[in-house]
Amino acid sequence: MKRIFAVAMSAVLMGMFLVSCSGEAASTSADASSIQNASASGTYSTTLADIQEKGELVIGLDDTFAPMGFRDEAGDLVGFDIDLANAVCEQLGVQATFKPIDWDSKELALSSGTIDCVWNGMSITPEREEQMSLSQAYLNNKIVIMTKEGVTVNSKEDLANYQIGIQAGSAALEAVKADEIYSSIQGNLTEYPTYDEVILDVQAGRLDCMIIDEVYGGYKNAKMGQVFSVSDVDFGDDLYAIGFRKSDTELTQAVNDALNVLIEEGTAAEISKEWFGEDIVVKPE
Structure with missing residues (x-):
């Protein structure tokens, strides 16, 4: 404990010496540190x-x-x-x-x-x-349900019968969690880091369907030759x-x-x- 106190006092004295030698440099350093700390806390404003x-x-x-x-x-x-x-x-x-x-x-x-x-x-x-x-x-945009061949979703309740993919942290996931159907499908819902991984697993048959942004799902589906069907059921505008x-x-x-x-x-x-x-x-x- 005494050694820690001595080291601390040495640091303080050294700091005072540096300030006396170069007040401007110390002030600049303090300002930079203040900005960095404010940035880390997210409290400062960028104009x-x-x-x-x-x-x-x-x-x-x-x-x-x-x-x-x-x-x-x-x-x-x-x-x-x-x-x-x-x-x-x-x-x-x-x-x-x-x-x-x-x-x-x-x-x-x-x-x-x-x-x-x-x-x-x-x-x-x-x-x-x-x-x-x-x-x-x-x-x-809109949050839509896209399915592999042979899978039909005529109502949100149908989702309880299928394995579903969705991207973690996405608006689609938030929309699903806010819907009353979530408690019924939670056990069938798998979160992925990216939608590309979701799409690959639906295409490979490891998933039956996905809940996805229309602009993204529609674009990828068109590029792949319309391999997925889009349900008439959706989770609303976005x-x-x-x-x-x-x-x-x-x-x-x-x-x-x-x-x-x-x-x-x-x-x-x-x-x-x-x-x-x-x-x-x-x-x-």
């Missing part, structure tokens, strides 16, 4: 000016979520959200920097300061409205938004303003038609 000063907006995404943001055959990031984010960042005068994250830990990546926002087909939910500063809704730290309301509004410019001039509609064959961008009220 448009901060983003413009560093010259980039760091965007967290699941890089397997086609057609929102995913890797093409060359390994490059492509997708609707990639194109829209690049266009928004051009409006803001910064570069879009995309950072793949664990989608199930997106809130931690955001609050720790690893990324500036989450932008990758993220659905608006009450929990996310509580945890994040969300942009306006920018895309319309709107996409961009998530920022709760304190970053000014940055959220700046992105909203840039989005609205792209919507008004027709650029957002052009990007939507390129990826979905139609304009499904949500217009501001």
